[in-house]
Amino acid sequence: MATVIQALLCAIYALIAYEDDLAQFSHFHVPTIAGFITGAIMGNPGAGLLIGGTCELIFIGIYAVGGARPPEPTVGTIIGTAIAIETGMGIELALPIAVPIAVLGAQVFTLVLTSSVVFIHAADRFNAEGKFSSAYWLHLICGPLMISGGMALLVFVGVWLGAGPVSAFNSWVATNVPWLWGALGAGAGCMVPVGLAALLRIYWNLRFIPFFLLGFTLAAVMGVGIVPIALIGGAVGLIFYVYVKLTPETQRDGGTEEKAAKKLTSNDMFWAFLRHHILQNSWCFERMQALGYYYAIMPVVEKFYTKEEAIERGKMHLEFYNTHPSASALILGIDLALEEQKQPMDVIRSMKNGLIGPMAGIGDSLMGFAARAIIVSIGASLAIAGNVAGPIFILVVSFIMFNGVKWLLMTQGYKMGLGMIDEMRRGGVEKVTTAIGILGSMAIGTVLATWVSITTPLKYVVSGITLVTLQDVLNGILPKMLPLLTLILAMTALRRGLSITKTMLLFFLVGTVLAAIGILG
């Protein structure tokens, strides 16, 4: 049994990690980092790196959009890693634990996000009485108390009590079905192409397929590592971004936007930026990020309006709001300009309601899927190779990306006001998308070729002499052919409408059975 201290440390990490995820501050919660830190707490950081990196690849295609709750990789990885190290097993035990725990974690997450609704109702009352700072406090405590707090509790219980029953089961397995863990490990390996397929589906578009094939071939045939390939992909993306001219959709209209004298100080801007980070700290199914947005914008509203007006505007900002938490910074920036110009509430409401959908579409595809996938696939690859630089790379690059993007969007939005949309339509978004798409597709191809090992032990033996080994024959045609075939099968299943979770389960079961009867492994 893990000590209470270890369980507590894991829970504290989970608390910080979920807060970081809500805030989109640095990807501190992703499996690579979760595995490494849990490994360090449990006394085996090396095993943690390998487990975390592998979990990363399994869950890479999973990202929560809108109110949908897919499996929760973070709790799955922490509990899976802790139990595997505790029982002295290893990755083959960690993966079969991590996946079901992640699914359970999604149920717990839904529960806490449903209960957190009481906070925004209380905030409604405080706002009506003009007690703005009480409403701010509600927003601040909701995250650690309910959302990340709930997940941390799950982690504590799982790490503290999980190893006992698993260990008993394990010794039963060791005496009765000694081949089981090996087969389960091979089955878990078959889940990785499913995760990659789910991610690749987002890019599935003729423009990006060549780059996927390029990344795959460079890695599979020539053995090029992910860091050099990322550099090549980055270079190609950059070449596209810099040299390709897109025909502008609309003519420049010369900034006719009416500008009031700037009254916001840089201090105001910086505080709005900081407060906006914790946009999702009181997320609930009813109005989602509304209280978070209120928390970010209200100090500026308080500055420009009388108390009565601020109460009315506060009411408006407590209305439903949900978008991609980083892309939201653009809406905040435009709103800052509009509040400063004392625009009527209708203008602001219509700007917010008009932009939350498109900004969610942009943010979810570009940051949620594409950019995250590039960063974590490099980090996970380094981690699986046993390199501590993996988690560090993810942390540093994500921190720069999230904070840079949010700051840029907010300041540009503020500068351009409502004219921002014309600016984006002039091709900026499309260029960024293509550059990210090129790099992302190459990274997925590389990860598939480098870290997915699905092999077959089948061979043709005559009187004790091995004549042909099937794997050698396959390697002669194309190294890493089986992972590629598995990915294509997974893509087909997903395109037929099978859900990601079900596809994973199916591949896991089929892989385990094939390994048990000696076809895979």
Add this chain to the structure above:
Amino acid sequence: MPVVLARIDDRLIHGQITCSWTKKFRANRIIVVSDKVASNPFMVKALPLAAPLSPDIKISALHMNEAIEDLKSGKYEPDNMFLMTENPQDMLTLAKSGVKFDWINVGQQGQMSGMKDQKRITKTVAVGPEQAKMYREMAKYVNNKLIYQQVPEEGAYDFLPILNQNFPE
């Protein structure tokens, strides 16, 4: 079968549509049917930005009468099309007008603008007695295939039984 998804969602086109539903149905056209949206130049400009990784998907916002005319004249026949409305009223009008779709997807509703005597009946859908009537009526046009589902990866629920539980006929 041109209309592959008819969805009621007051956030209109967002991540669930561009990262999930369009992948499942391989959509190449999304039409938002709403007088309010189509007459707001800001939103007409903002909507097409929503699907950056799928530039082949055409996105447009149409007034109700334009939409009905175009859809019935078969203008978009070869496309895999999504029809989206902000609220049940608009979806009902479309169904009544004779535009054909096999099922209606209820995604998110009633969170952005309050309704009279509204009640939240699923995680992301609130309904008032007025709207309950509309849902029942539109169900007749699609063989009762009214499904509550946020994304294809999540469970699909028959919407009418949930409605009947909360608003007995």
